[in-house]
Structures are given as structure tokens and as C-alpha cells.
Amino acid sequence: MFSALLTLTRKTTEEDNLYSSPGLTGLQEKVSSLKHESWPETPLVGEFVVFDTETTGLNCKKGDEIISFGAVRVSKGEITSHFYELVNPFRPIPEQATQITGITDEMVAGCPDILQVLDKFLEFQAATPLIAHNAAFDLGFINIKLRKYCGSRLKAPTIDTFILSHLLFPLAECHSLDCLAKAYGISTVGRHTSLGDAIITAHVFAAMAEDLATRGINTTHDLARYLQYKKLV
DSSP states (O other), X not given: OHHHXXXXXXXXXXXXXXXXXXXXXXXXXXXXXXXXXXXXXXXXXXXXXXXXXXXXXXXXXXXXXXXXXXXXXXXXXXXXXXXXXXOOOSSOXXXXXXXXXOOOHHHHTTSXXXXXXHHHHHHHHTTOOEEETTHHHHHHHHHHHHHHHHSSOOOOOEEEHHHHHHHHOTTOSOOSHHHHHHHHTOOOTXXXXXXXXXXXXXXXXXXXXXXXHTTTOXXXXXXXXXXXXXTOO
């Protein structure tokens, strides 16, 4: 009973903090403006925002939370700017998560909440198409908050390098970010940090775009049609 009451207390504390978050109003406006965004036809060597999150665990539906958010803006395959924020999850970070990410309770104690960080991220993104590795995981954590506090999910066009890996390496047994980095000879310095993983993913995608170009796939529309043809989306 005590643990159940403690869980309820933590949930209430988190909700109280997020409903009064300084980032909530701006975030609601940004999410609302994205409702009718359509997939633009963008060159695969054009401008994208590559993002990643680190979390307390793997299940956003069972109380796990984002503890850091990293992103890079890329243009013509080159990184032009960075975004990085630690996030206060309003719950203890499990030791296993700390061992993987290096993030401790003390590091996030005075940091902004997830709604403030998402508000800043959407400002950084500026409606640019997104890229992530295993995007469904990160978007699951993001959208569970946006649905609850903003009434909608993030609908920005997103390319998933995990899905592209199945397209480009259909016989491979491994489609992890580590395996892709190894396949393309990309350094994994900063692995398991949100900014580090965003940088690695950006380099992986740049290499993938070169491979896709050899197949005549040069734009987001080309890619969407080919993924549909291969029944990968």
C-alpha cells in the first residue's frame, strides 16, 4: 500500500508541475500549428532536424520519463547547429539508467520540465522534417505528454533510420545504431547520450542518403513511395 501511495504522490506532483509549466502555453500553440503540416518534398540532402532522447526506462505508458533531449540541424549532410537539454522527470532515475546515460538525480534536479524542453525543441525544429533512429520509441514518450497536456501529438514528417536500415540492408541481422555506425565506419563517441546519438544518427543518415541516391531515391517523396512499395510503412 505504501508503494502505491508513493507512486500516486509522485504522479500528482508531476502533474501539478506540468499543468503549471511555463512552457505549456507556447507548446500548445506550436503543436496546434503543426496539426495540418503535410509531408514536404525535400531533397534527402536538404535540411532536417535529427533528434534523440534518453529516458528512465523503456515504457512510456508505465511511468518512464525523458531525462535528456538532444538534436542537431543538418543541411546538405553537414551539422549546422545543436540542441541539448537535461529534463527533470519528477521521479528518481533508476541506477541502470544512470549507468547507461551517466545522468543522475542531482544533475536533473534543477532542470526544466519536459513541456518546457519540448517548447524549446519545437522552436529549434521550426517545422523542419525530423529524423530519428527507432523514431517510434522517442515519439511515444513525446506524444504521451503532448496528447495529455496539449490535446494532440507531434505530426511532423519523420524519417526513421531503423526502417531505412531494413530497406538498405534487408539481410542484416542487426539494425541497431551501433551496427549501422559500424557498417558505415562512423565514430560512436558520445553513444547513449541524446546529443551524441543524434550526431551519430545524422552521420548515418548522410551515408544512407548516398546509398539511396544510387537507387534513384533523391527526395522525401521518392523515399515515401519506395517504402510503401516495399511495404515498410
